[in-house]
Amino acid sequence: MSVSIVNSCVSCWACLDVCPSQAIYESKTQMQVDKTKCSECNGFYADIQCASVCPVEGAILDSQGLAFNPPGSLTGIYPEKLAQVPLEF
Amino acid sequence: MELNIIASSCDDGSAPSCGAGDTGAAASVRAALPAHIQKKIETHPCYSDQAHHHFARMHVAVAPACNIQCNYCNRKYDCSNESRPGVVSEVLQPEQALKKVKAVAAEIPQLSVLGIAGPGDALANAKRSFETFKLLSQETPDLKLCLSTNGLMLPPLIDELCAFNIDHVTITINCIDADIGQKIYPWIYWKNRRIRGRKAAKILIEQQLLGLSLLTERGVLVKVNTVLIPGINDHHVAELSKEIKKRGAFLHNLMPLIAEKEHGSYFGLMGQRAPSAEELEQAQQACGVDMKLMRHCRQCRADAVGMLNEDRGAEFSLDKIAEQDIDYKQAQVRRAAVQKDILNKLKPEYCESVHSNTEISSNSSRLIAVASKGQGLVNQHFGHATEFLLYRADADSVQLVGSRRVSAYCHGSENCDEQQDLLEQSIACLEGCEAVLCAKIGWGPWQKLEAAGIRPSSDHAMERIDAAVAAIYKELNQQQQTCAELSQLA
Numbered sequence: 001m002s003v004s005i006v007n008s009c010v011s012c013w014a015c016l017d018v019c020p021s022q023a024i025y026e027s028k029t030q031m032q033v034d035k036t037k038c039s040e041c042n043g044f045y046a047d048i049q050c051a052s053v054c055p056v057e058g059a060i061l062d063s064q065g066l067a068f069n070p071p072g073s074l075t076g077i078y079p080e081k082l083a084q085v086p087l088e089f
Numbered sequence: 090m091e092l093n094i095i096a097s098s099c100d101d102g103s104a105p106s107c108g109a110g111d112t113g114a115a116a117s118v119r120a121a122l123p124a125h126i127q128k129k130i131e132t133h134p135c136y137s138d139q140a141h142h143h144f145a146r147m148h149v150a151v152a153p154a155c156n157i158q159c160n161y162c163n164r165k166y167d168c169s170n171e172s173r174p175g176v177v178s179e180v181l182q183p184e185q186a187l188k189k190v191k192a193v194a195a196e197i198p199q200l201s202v203l204g205i206a207g208p209g210d211a212l213a214n215a216k217r218s219f220e221t222f223k224l225l226s227q228e229t230p231d232l233k234l235c236l237s238t239n240g241l242m243l244p245p246l247i248d249e250l251c252a253f254n255i256d257h258v259t260i261t262i263n264c265i266d267a268d269i270g271q272k273i274y275p276w277i278y279w280k281n282r283r284i285r286g287r288k289a290a291k292i293l294i295e296q297q298l299l300g301l302s303l304l305t306e307r308g309v310l311v312k313v314n315t316v317l318i319p320g321i322n323d324h325h326v327a328e329l330s331k332e333i334k335k336r337g338a339f340l341h342n343l344m345p346l347i348a349e350k351e352h353g354s355y356f357g358l359m360g361q362r363a364p365s366a367e368e369l370e371q372a373q374q375a376c377g378v379d380m381k382l383m384r385h386c387r388q389c390r391a392d393a394v395g396m397l398n399e400d401r402g403a404e405f406s407l408d409k410i411a412e413q414d415i416d417y418k419q420a421q422v423r424r425a426a427v428q429k430d431i432l433n434k435l436k437p438e439y440c441e442s443v444h445s446n447t448e449i450s451s452n453s454s455r456l457i458a459v460a461s462k463g464q465g466l467v468n469q470h471f472g473h474a475t476e477f478l479l480y481r482a483d484a485d486s487v488q489l490v491g492s493r494r495v496s497a498y499c500h501g502s503e504n505c506d507e508q509q510d511l512l513e514q515s516i517a518c519l520e521g522c523e524a525v526l527c528a529k530i531g532w533g534p535w536q537k538l539e540a541a542g543i544r545p546s547s548d549h550a551m552e553r554i555d556a557a558v559a560a561i562y563k564e565l566n567q568q569q570q571t572c573a574e575l576s577q578l579a
Binding site (some may be wrong): 008010011012013014017018045046047049052053055056072075076077 | 153158160164165208353
């Protein structure tokens with residue numbers, strides 16, 4: 001049981017600061033999850049902390065590989081609008 | 090505490106030649122700031138329009154995390170060609186920030202202010218921000234420290250924050266109404282949960298206002314930034330301004346929304362337009378806030394380096410400073426000398442930019458300067474004064490409206506010639522005043538003051554200031570009346 005972080009992560013460190021299990025670490029391009037440490041916040045908090053603070057939709061996935069924060073859920077920018085956003089960041 | 094408005098009638102940055110004929114929209118409000126605030130802002134480029142020409146600032150990007158989402162912000166954006174808040178090229182750890190500050194301070198001796206302004210929120214990264222402040226206060230104690238925050242974490246962190254002797258805090262408060270807030274903030278992270286909608290906005294606003302009050306109660310200088318968003322908070326900013334004034338903010342800065350489609354923010358993509366210059370000005374007027382001080386606000390990046398009108402951040406990237414060997418002690422000495430020199434040069438400019446408005450010369454009220462060593466008495470020699478207290482008198486009242494600092498020009502009988510220019514500066518500093526009360530005054534300065542249209546008087550030496558000001562006010566009225574009668578006779 002572990003969350004995972006994908007490469008749309010912007011390395012803002014917010015998740016690292018709030019993880020109760022110190023399961024998150026920084027790699028060169030993004031944050032990574034140590035799957036042996038991640039508890040999905042069981043026994044700590046009602047909500048999964050990294051997924052509750054992450055500002056990037058789709059960057060954190062549950063153990064099934066589903067995004068905690070699907071497109072539009074954080075920014076209000078739903079996919080049809082997202083298509084207009086330049087790809088180069 | 091009143092919301093003081095800082096302004097200069099020389100806001101175009103031209104030579105300080107604004108004459109007494111100035112219409113006075115920008116009255117001598119800077120002088121109305123308490124002396125300790127004037128002292129705090131004199132070298133701060135963001136708060137002082139004079140200082141911004143001479144002093145440099147630097148933001149260290151140690152705070153990438155954020156605990157709220159604003160609809161004008163896109164957290165994915167990171168581009169070195171962009172220049173706006175929240176954008177940085179590289180995020181630093183506290184030790185790296187210290188190294189960068191030292192490198193910049195050695196290269197740019199005008200550096201006076203060090204701020205943490207993101208790219209996220211300074212207090213959402215409390216550990217890194219406070220560690221950075223700790224290192225800096227140990228190793229660069231001469232730099233003023235400030236931070237910028239959305240205010241959500243101010244109340245819980247207030248004691249820790251105040252322990253670092255932080256001079257200035259800027260809180261971005263866009264509204265005090267949760268119904269408006271929910272159109273600006275889609276969510277906040279609060280007490281280990283993501284909270285959305287109106288509830289989120291309500292918590293944020295409560296924390297911001299409480300944080301503002303807690304800071305001002307502790308004597309920290311607080312500026313409030315508001316992003317003006319047409320159709321969303323433009324009708325509301327006057328109410329907001331009133332509230333933050335009540336809570337002791339010393340300055341309110343209204344900034345135009347930056348929202349381009351290519352920035353990828355919600356507002357950018359949804360076609361939310363920015364305010365026109367006229368709308369911005371109208372909103373500023375609606376707030377009763379003279380924004381002249383903040384006209385030079387550049388809405389800097391969170392890793393900006395240099396004078397406000399430049400960004401030299403790229404010269405000080407980590408790889409570029411890695412190889413540098415800096416003699417920090419020598420740099421500190423140089424910095425102190427350079428900044429002292431700037432301040433000395435600034436004084437006359439500062440004084441001359443403090444001007445009266447036309448109402449001062451009208452019958453209804455008069456501005457009177459007083460040389461005092463304290464105890465509420467007119468008890469100082471004109472030439473020994475390093476500060477003049479400014480009183481506004483009318484038929485009913487005498488009110489302290491501020492003070493103006495000068496260099497005492499008289500240090501005894503030696504070097505009198507060299508002191509002449511200081512005398513000129515003192516007199517320039519009193520422009521707009523109709524009289525100056527002092528315990529004693531020499532013949533030379535007496536004549537010069539009279540020539541400048543300022544009536545010197547030592548008749549009220551050792552009297553209580555308020556009584557002396559009321560007396561001179563009456564004398565000036567009588568004199569004016571007599572002159573009018575004489576001219577009628579002629």
